[in-house]
Amino acid sequence: KAGVTQTPRYLIKTRGQQVTLSCSPISGHRSVSWYQQTPGQGLQFLFEYFSETQRNKGNFPGRFSGRQFSNSRSEMNVSTLELGDSALYLCASSLEQGLSGNTIYFGEGSWLTVV
Amino acid sequence: AQSVTQLDSHVSVSEGTPVLLRCNYSSSYSPSLFWYVQHPNKGLQLLLKYTSAATLVKGINGFEAEFKKSETSFHLTKPSAHMSDAAEYFCVVRGRSSASKIIFGSGTRLSIRP
Numbered sequence: 340k341a342g343v344t345q346t347p348r349y350l351i352k353t354r355g356q357q358v359t360l361s362c363s364p365i366s367g368h369r370s371v372s373w374y375q376q377t378p379g380q381g382l383q384f385l386f387e388y389f390s391e392t393q394r395n396k397g398n399f400p401g402r403f404s405g406r407q408f409s410n411s412r413s414e415m416n417v418s419t420l421e422l423g424d425s426a427l428y429l430c431a432s433s434l435e436q437g438l439s440g441n442t443i444y445f446g447e448g449s450w451l452t453v454v
Numbered sequence: 455a456q457s458v459t460q461l462d463s464h465v466s467v468s469e470g471t472p473v474l475l476r477c478n479y480s481s482s483y484s485p486s487l488f489w490y491v492q493h494p495n496k497g498l499q500l501l502l503k504y505t506s507a508a509t510l511v512k513g514i515n516g517f518e519a520e521f522k523k524s525e526t527s528f529h530l531t532k533p534s535a536h537m538s539d540a541a542e543y544f545c546v547v548r549g550r551s552s553a554s555k556i557i558f559g560s561g562t563r564l565s566i567r568p
Contacts (some may be wrong), residue, residue: 382558
């Protein structure tokens with residue numbers, strides 16, 4: 340069974356540009372969540388999607404958005420990139436949302452560098 | 455509201471000696487608790503999870519953790535450290551409701567001395 344797949348793995352963008360990251364969850368998983376990891380802030384929750392609906396959202400500005408498709412694949416978009424958006428963006432999937440014992444499986448992440 | 459605190463940012467042990475990584479949590483309801491490991495430039499791998507079954511949870515690679523409600527702790531242990539255990543470890547808490555968020559601890563970097 341394939342794991343969580345994130346693309347692209349590495350990318351460099353310029354300040355002011357926008358970026359779209361993609362995540363394919365484990366087959367059968369319907370919940371997808373996104374996280375930002377930086378040396379200074381650690382791992383921070385961005386948002387979670389379930390059945391194409393955003394169910395939870397972290398404390399990030401509106402420049403960060405996401406969506407989920409009917410096949411559970413998800414994308415996140417960051418507009419008007421800032422230097423501080425440079426980070427490892429991790430996607431995770433789970434079978435259902437919020438249920439007891441629901442294990443979250445992570446992808447390898449997308450490394451974004453903003454110059 | 456939920457929170458999780460990893461009490462040590464860095465732990466260093468000699469190979470072959472026991473490992474203890476400490477985690478305290480706060481949750482209004484009985485939470486699910488997880489330990490994840492992250493090796494350099496990699497994603498997070500699940501080590502073990504607690505979901506209100508047995509309080510002593512065994513995970514992969516010889517790791518285990520004990521849920522202690524009275525102490526609100528979920529410390530990770532391993533009897534004998536191996537060089538390959540060197541990594542960052544994250545304690546994670548999640549509530550039982552569909553609205554609960556996933557909260558990460560700040561991480562503990564484990565170093566292994568030869």
